[in-house]
Amino acid sequence: xxxFVPARSLLPLSGxxxxxxxxxxxxxxxxxxxxxxxxxLNAAVAVGLNLFVxxxxxxxxxxxxxxxxxxYAAAILSGTYGFNGAVALLAGAVASxxxxxxxxxxxxxxxxxxxxxxxxxxxxxxxxxxxQEIGFTGGPDGKAVPPFRIFGAAVVGEMQWYWIAAIFLLxxxxxxxxxxxxxxxRSLGAIHASEHGARAVGIDVAAVKTGIFVLSAVLASVAxxxxxxxxxxxxxxxxxxxxxxxxxxxIVVGGxxxxxxxxxxxxxxxxxxxxxxxxxxxxxxVFGLLLMLVAMALRRGIVPTLATLAARWAR
Amino acid sequence: MVAKTLKAIRLMADFLxxxxxxxxxxxxxxxxxxxxxxxxxxxxxxNFAQGEFLMIGGMSAAFLLKAGLPLWAAAxxxxxxxxxxxxxxxxxxxxxxxxxxxxMLIVLTIGAAITFRGVAxxxxxxxxHSLPAFSGTAPLDIFGASIAPQSIWVIVVCLVVxxxxxxxxxxxxxxxxMRAVAADRDAAYLCGIDxxxxxxxxxxxxxxxGAVGGVLIAPIALxxxxxxxxxxxxxxxxxxxxxIGSFPGAIAGGLVLGLGEAFTAGYLTSxxxxxxxxxxxxxVLIARPNGILGKSTAGRV
Numbered sequence: 001x002x003x004f005v006p007a008r009s010l011l012p013l014s015g016x017x018x019x020x021x022x023x024x025x026x027x028x029x030x031x032x033x034x035x036x037x038x039x040x041l042n043a044a045v046a047v048g049l050n051l052f053v054x055x056x057x058x059x060x061x062x063x064x065x066x067x068x069x070x071x072y073a074a075a076i077l078s079g080t081y082g083f084n085g086a087v088a089l090l091a092g093a094v095a096s097x098x099x100x101x102x103x104x105x106x107x108x109x110x111x112x113x114x115x116x117x118x119x120x121x122x123x124x125x126x127x128x129x130x131x132q133e134i135g136f137t138g139g140p141d142g143k144a145v146p147p148f149r150i151f152g153a154a155v156v157g158e159m160q161w162y163w164i165a166a167i168f169l170l171x172x173x174x175x176x177x178x179x180x181x182x183x184x185x186r187s188l189g190a191i192h193a194s195e196h197g198a199r200a201v202g203i204d205v206a207a208v209k210t211g212i213f214v215l216s217a218v219l220a221s222v223a224x225x226x227x228x229x230x231x232x233x234x235x236x237x238x239x240x241x242x243x244x245x246x247x248x249x250x251i252v253v254g255g256x257x258x259x260x261x262x263x264x265x266x267x268x269x270x271x272x273x274x275x276x277x278x279x280x281x282x283x284x285x286v287f288g289l290l291l292m293l294v295a296m297a298l299r300r301g302i303v304p305t306l307a308t309l310a311a312r313w314a315r
Numbered sequence: 316m317v318a319k320t321l322k323a324i325r326l327m328a329d330f331l332x333x334x335x336x337x338x339x340x341x342x343x344x345x346x347x348x349x350x351x352x353x354x355x356x357x358x359x360x361x362n363f364a365q366g367e368f369l370m371i372g373g374m375s376a377a378f379l380l381k382a383g384l385p386l387w388a389a390a391x392x393x394x395x396x397x398x399x400x401x402x403x404x405x406x407x408x409x410x411x412x413x414x415x416x417x418x419m420l421i422v423l424t425i426g427a428a429i430t431f432r433g434v435a436x437x438x439x440x441x442x443x444h445s446l447p448a449f450s451g452t453a454p455l456d457i458f459g460a461s462i463a464p465q466s467i468w469v470i471v472v473c474l475v476v477x478x479x480x481x482x483x484x485x486x487x488x489x490x491x492x493m494r495a496v497a498a499d500r501d502a503a504y505l506c507g508i509d510x511x512x513x514x515x516x517x518x519x520x521x522x523x524x525g526a527v528g529g530v531l532i533a534p535i536a537l538x539x540x541x542x543x544x545x546x547x548x549x550x551x552x553x554x555x556x557x558x559i560g561s562f563p564g565a566i567a568g569g570l571v572l573g574l575g576e577a578f579t580a581g582y583l584t585s586x587x588x589x590x591x592x593x594x595x596x597x598x599v600l601i602a603r604p605n606g607i608l609g610k611s612t613a614g615r616v
Contacts, residue, residue: 059418106601112417113361117555118600121593124548128590241548245425252422285433291426292408299415 009177012260016173020166024159033158035274037230040165041223043266044172046250047259048219051176052212053248054257055185057192058108059116062123063247066096066217068130068239070224075145075234076136085148089225093218099126100217104210123244130236142235145228161230168226169263172219176259188212192257220247253294255301264303328459333581334574339466339535341573342473346528347550348557348565349480350521356497356560357517358409360420364428366547367435368525372397373538374435376530377444386447394526400431401522405515428543435540443537446530469531476527477566484562489516497560545589552596571595 005013020040027033045067052058073092077083083091099122107118130137137143147154155161179185187208190198199205228234237243246269254265272290276283298305347365354362376393380386404427412423449468454461484490489512495503496513504510528546529538536542553572557564572592580588 053418103597107597110600110604113559114555114600114604116361116421117552118597120548121552121597121600124593125590125597128587128593132586132590241544248418249422249425252418256416256418281437282433284429285437288426288428288430288433292423292430295415295419295423295426296408296412299412299419 005174006177006181009174009181013170013174013177016260016263017170020170024162030158033162035271037158037161037165038227039267039270040162040169041227041230042247042250042270043263044165044169045220045223045247046254046262046266047169047172047176048216049247050251050254050257050259050262051179051188052216054251054255054262055180055192056188056209056212058209058213059112060119060213060216060244061116061241061248062119062121062126062244063216063220064239064241064243065123065126066100066220067224067227067243067247068126068236069096069099070221070226071145071228071234071238072130072137072143073221074225074228075138075143078148078229079144079146080136085146085225085229086150089222092225093221096217096221097214100214101210104213105206108206108209108213120241120244123239124241127236127239127241130239137236140236142233144233145231147232148229155229161226165226165230168222173259173263180259184208184211249291251301253291253298253301255303255305258301258303258307261301261303265301268302324459329581331458331460332462333577335460335462335466336581337574337577338570339469339573340576341553341570342469343528343532343546343569344549344553344572345473345566345569346476346524346531347546348554348569349477349562350524350528351551351554352560352562352565353493353517353524354521355554357493357514360409360424361551361559362521363421363424363547363551364404364431364543365521365525365550366543366545367428367431368397368401368522368543369529369532369546370435370538370540370543371400371431371522372526372529373446373533373542374439374444374529374540376526377446377533377538378439380446386449389446390530393530394523397526397529398519398523401518401520401525402515404522405518409514409518410511428547432540432543439540441540443539444533445537446533448534463535465531465534469535472527472531476524477562480562489513493517549592552592556596556599 023036024033027036045063049060049063052060070089070092073095074085074088077088077091078085103122107115107122110118131140133139147156149155155164180188187198187203190201190203191205191208195205198208224238227238250265250269251262252265253268254263255261273283273287276286279286294302300308347369350365350368351362354360354365372393375396376389379389379392384392408423408427412420415423448463448465450464452463452465454463455467456462482490484494492503492508493513493516495506495508496510500510503513532538532546549572550569553568554565555568556571557566557568572595575595576588576592579585579591583591
């Protein structure tokens with residue numbers, strides 16, 4: 001039977017809610033709060049991407065494109081054409097969903113490195129289009145985004161944005177935890193284990209894969225729109241290859257297929273560069289070395305590795 | 316009549332110009348794509364630091380030249396340095412992470428690429444550098460098309476490298492062992508082939524190939540610590556286009572990509588030459604999921 005909150009998700013979900021409520025009171029200044037907002041929005045994207053990559057066993061090296069479409073929908077529709085922010089956000093989500101559906105139907109037949117290449121290609125095409133269509137997007141110089149308005153009042157200040165981002169992440173996490181308990185969620189795991197097997201038990205593999213791709217794209221798009229409204233100025237790099245790679249790194253480091261792994265990975269990968277700025281010229285070197293160390297030492301990602309250790313210790 | 320003939324000649328000269336420009340770039344993409352394939356065949360890893368090998372080769376050659384070495388010595392030393400970097404990557408990272416999942420290995424090589432960029436901006440700098448053209452810059456006039464001597468260098472060296480690789484893989488014991496590992500790793504191991512050494516040779520070879528590409532392209536395109544990103548992606552695209560692991564495929568993929576870019580830039584729009592390259596790849600992958608010349612193993616569902 002479908003429950004509002006699956007029993008075994010109740011504790012982790014309330015733990016996340018508690019951490020999200022407590023965080024603003026523990027963070028030292030508004031800069032840290034800004035980093036937290038960014039981490040939370042990234043976490044929402046990572047949770048969605050992890051359903052597609054971790055649960056369904058697919059690969060996307062172009063997910064930043066959907067984040068970028070959401071961000072630029074906010075900037076263009078709300079900024080240039082004066083639409084309400086919510087309309088711009090919805091339009092971006094619809095556009096991302098349609099692109100994911102159209103491309104998913106064809107490229108999701110591929111697997112492994114070929115799927116990686118195809119998603120990379122789609123992502124780079126979107127990135128290059130944002131770079132070239134200077135009339136709409138401002139090109140490489142970026143574009144300003146007007147403030148988000150609810151009933152005529154502008155959402156300003158880090159605190160207001162923090163609560164919007166936190167509520168968004170809670171909804172996404174609740175949805176993801178629920179989804180993996182449904183028949184649809186189980187079919188993702190079946191596809192991951194064996195596509196032929198999944199088809200043999202009557203799962204419409206193409207439809208399930210496209211569906212989860214669309215869902216993860218829409219989540220990335222909404223997060224991108226919220227990011228754009230919060231930060232007030234965006235550049236094409238939000239849709240670029242390195243941003244796509246960063247998203248994949250978050251879920252791999254945190255733990256593939258683990259909802260809380262994605263959140264932890266997003267938090268670490270977003271916050272780490274802020275700490276590393278103290279290293280100045282050595283920032284990239286340290287970041288790269290840490291990635292390599294994680295890949296060598298924690299092959300399954302942080303959360304699944306810790307979960308195994310905890311289970312062994314409990315026994 | 317005369318005007319018409321002149322116009323036809325000019326169109327032909329343009330066409331020839333685009334062919335040569337495309338072949339030059341395509342030759343460099345081919346070198347990157349072969350680097351991808353060599354490592355993929357030995358380890359089943361897609362090495363996202365392959366573009367960084369070009370950067371390391373080009374940058375170290377530029378700085379060795381600045382230190383007073385003659386161009387040829389700087390180029391050879393740069394190739395040796397990059398081969399050593401490739402071997403270090405295999406020994407200190409890839410060997411330890413063996414058996415990890417495909418995504419974790421992608422994260423590993425991306426981590427290596429970021430590390431290389433980090434090291435490059437510390438030991439060198441964040442500026443653009445170039446090498447002098449190998450034999451002057453006075454363009455040659457061939458049927459009305461003007462050709463930079465460096466273009467000829469790029470194409471000829473690429474041909475020599477491909478021929479040498481062909482001999483290496485068909486005539487030497489190490490090369491044959493590498494092909495055996497590519498065909499069936501476990502069977503090769505059972506036949507007494509040292510799989511570890513094969514992996515080490517593959518990374519050294521990929522490093523050297525990358526450095527050759529970097530040294531060749533540095534006189535044409537300026538090189539700096541982030542040059543490897545786009546070159547790596549294009550090389551990966553070329554490898555996938557031809558079918559990763561296949562050498563004829565790497566050549567075909569590199570040339571198709573280079574010529575496609577040159578003709579798009581020449582006849583359509585230079586703004587979208589990069590985008591069109593990737594669009595072609597997505598379409599080719601949908602139509603032929605294993606690349607133009609790839610083996611038709613599973614992959615399409």
